[in-house]
Amino acid sequence: MRSVKAFRGTRRSSIYREFVLEDEAFDRIVEAAGLGSLEGELDKDAARRLAEDLTELRASVALPELDDHLTAIAELARWCGRATGEAWLRIEPRTGV
DSSP: OEEEEEEEEOSSSEEEEEEEEOHHHHHHHHHHHTOOOOOEEEEHHHHHHHHHHHHHHHHHTSOGGGHHHHHHHHHHHHHHHTOSSOEEEEEEEOOOO
16 A cells, blocks of 8 residues: 655644555556656655646546546645645555555
């Protein structure tokens, strides 16, 4: 399982939204979008670009069975990218599942 978390606030005090998806679905999205390796932390600008890339992928209808996943991740990335203060997106394996 993979966890995609979008944070707003500061490192000491932040709020976040999360979407969890299966590794196979995540890998298919990354491959179809041509994103290479997509793990770790992205800043606001990178999150905004990710939202744009995933929106383009949705429009291409390349992965219709994963449309809900694409939408959820793009919305998180967009939420992060539109923040007025500090924000970041973290993509990592989900632990404790």
